[in-house]
Amino acid sequence: MMTEISLNILDVAENSTRAGASLVTISVAADTAADLLTVTIKDDGCGMTKEQAEQVTDPFFTTRKTRKVGLGVPFFKYAAESTGGSFSIESEPGKGTVVTAVFGLSHIDRMPLGDMNSTIETLITCHPDTDFLYTYRYNDSSFELDTRAFREILEGIPFDTPEVRTYIKEYLSENKSETDGGAAL
16 A cells, blocks of 8 residues: 555556546645545546446556556555545546545545655656646645646756756745645645
C-alpha cells in the first residue's frame, strides 16, 4: 500500500499518460469545515468501457503485459473508503476518464497528502508531451498551475531544463504556502 495520497495521484496520472492523454487535470481540495479532502484526476485519454472501469478496482485485473496484478487503483479506493470517504471512476472510450477519491480529512486512518509539489513537478518534467492542469484548494483559497500557459512563456524551452525545474518547484512551493498557510495535510 502506498504511504501518501500524492503517490496514489502519481500512479493514476501515470495511467493517464499511458492511456494517451494530452491533458491531465489534477485537483486537490481540502475543506476543513466539511472535514473532506477531495482528489480528482481527469484525463482525455483513450478511456475505458463500462466493464473495464468496473474491473479496474479489482487487484487481479490489469491491462499491462508486464505484470499480472494492478494494485494502485484498488489501494487508492481502499484508502479513501477506509476514512469514511468514497471512490468513483467514470470513463468513456475515446473521451477519457475521471477518478475521484474523497477522504475524511481528520479521520485517523487517512494517510498524509504527501509531497504534492514533487509529484506535480515529476509528472510535468517526465511527460513533456502531456499538459497538466493542477489546482490546489484549501478552504476558500486556491492556486493553479497550467503547463499550457508555461509553454507559451517558455517558447520551446523544455520543462526538464534545470532552471525550469527549479522554477516549477519554487512556484508550487510558494503558492501552496500562500494558499494553505503551511497547513500539514
